[in-house]
Amino acid sequence: MRKKECVAMLLAGGQGSRLKLLTEKIAKPAVSFGGKYRMVDFSLSNCVNSGIDTVGVLVQYKPGLLNRYLSTGAGWDLDADWGGLQVLPPYATQTGGEWYEGTADAIYHNIDFIDEYDPDYVLILSADHLYQMDYNLMLDYHKAMGSDLTVAVKTVPWDEAPRFGIMNVDDEMRITRFDEKPPKPESNLASMGIYIFTWKELRKALLEDHETEGSEHDYGKNIIPTMLAQGKNLYAYVFSGYWEDVGTIPSYYDTQMALLDENPAFNITDSRMHIFSNLHDHFSHFIGQDGRVEDSMICNGCEIEGTVIHSILSPGAIVEAGAVVKDSILLPDSVVGAGAVVERTILNERSSIAPEAVIGGPDKITVVGENAIIEV
């Protein structure tokens, strides 16, 4: 079947600058999360579990690791002759080359890609959110409401509403106004950055927006207000499940530590979640004769001769004899040397802590950079 009813476009080009050291060398969607996953796994898995088999991934900032990880899309069953996963970087044309200048601009530059599949609907997603969602339910809603644009929203506490893009709606959930981070919000329905557009409407809006002087080419700031002004049908779709935009170091740390709770709100260890990843082969993990592991999540490829308490160890992490790791997150292939003490620390990929070194403490979150070596 050449035509696709719905094509997903995954925005994966952002820097995620608030994650600082974690995104120094890699794009935010490629940041390791929950041990064996990378951020992009959650939205890609949602696509596959919702039966969406055509996903364009828009990359721009430091895409090396992300491209390698996405590979052919096979890790998510998205390797296909027609459709499947396709990485869409900025490109040059006869009149020169341009970077993606905003979330809407990125899609504008790939109108031809979408047109190839002649879709009725386009699903716009962020590649760095943590949630599980069946997009079919939202698509059904979009169709039932006769909507031109449906925005997924989540009810947030009123005091947090000023941090979000807020949708004001009428009794039928029709969107009446959009406020970006309003100081005095009149609604507590926050946009989740998940949009379903009727493609011909989005296509028209993108072409118009491209010609608009001074536009930031952003969905929230430009596309949505313009469509509202034109009297289009915009509806909010309320999502009640777990959803987190992991934007800062504290939220990156806290959302992962919450995975270790007895009844976590987002339970990645529930195999019914079907979260796919594209992990390379590793042996299982090994706990040594004097090793001790409690209240923790451990991935394959780890070797633990020391003590690990209330921590998450990603694939290939090593804790040598006598070392103590507490309340910490060890990203892939990081090493804690013999006798070292690591507390409340995020060890970035391939970083290593020298034997007997002490790093971190209970008061604040410490981050060790990629490939960094911490000496005594």
Place this chain on the structure above:
Amino acid sequence: MNRTIGLICGNYEIPAYENLVRERPPVSMPFGGRFRLMDFALSNMVNSRIQTVGFITPYRYRSILDHIGAGKEWGMDKKQGGLYFLPGTVSGVRNQNTRFLFRDFLHNLSYFIQGDGDYVLVTTGTMIANIDFQPMILQHEMSGLPVTLMYRKRGEGEKGRVCSLDLADDGRVRAILPEEKTGNLFLDTFIIDRTLVLQLAQSYANLGHMDLMHILRESLSSIPMGSWRFDGYVNFADGKQDYYKANMDLLKAEVRHELFSRDRQIATKIHDAPPAVYAAGSNVRNSVITTGSYIEGTVQHSVVFRDVRVEKGAEVRGCVLMEGTVVKAGAILENVIVDKNVTVSVGTVLRSTGENLCVIPKGASI
């Protein structure tokens, strides 16, 4: 241009596995947390840049097709070369003592006729070893001999095996001995010129019941053969005792790191199981644990596969717990091999000795 094609022989039974092979052929035995025995032969081929591999399947091959599929995990889903399933003959069901039943070669002769390589590297699907075949292939090419047999020196105190080699100083094979008479253990792996396979197929067309090693043994006067020594870790996995020992060997860092070297990875079917969870109060020592497992109790000197639960107060020592095992609260297991999807009920106590291991069969509830 790749000059060597591969052949994995898997059409034989190993009765010493007892009820572990009631529902699966020996090549499909789960091993070391997340692998099956056939992963070693397949990965060794791919890691040695052999791109065309034939797999002679046993009579019961459902689990093999399930595991390998199109061979994607081993990078064998290729336009050029790739993996060829070669259906083994039904004689394999009674084939206990040999590995290279010639009838299976005759039955799949088109693999050798159409193959584009000069040499065929033949191995078995049950041996546990991480071997780079490239140096052996190179030696075979340089020697100009039509056959090269792989062997290793028998280790101190190690038991012998049915086939050993008598070697001249230059490594030429003087005799292939049907029993363990020299310290040179044949490693169930050899390189043979493809044209020689086709010649033998003519000469022995009516003698399909013979084993290819038997044919080579009686042809030694007319076919000169060389040898190549492998010095790394090998476990023949010839039955449940070998199998248990091989699992326990993984508790030694040097064995674990050699077999599952990051440079020459053993690939297997990917399951995307979530990370393993260790509850507060869990007590795990000297053990291999795999993703998807949930540990509340005590696990010592054991190998634990995917999706295993060890509940509070349960004690597991010296065990192999295959995928899906549930050890309920307070149960005690010592020196037991637990096959897949077994539930051990609350308070059960089961101990056996290393000499006479207890096996709990697949799917049982005790």
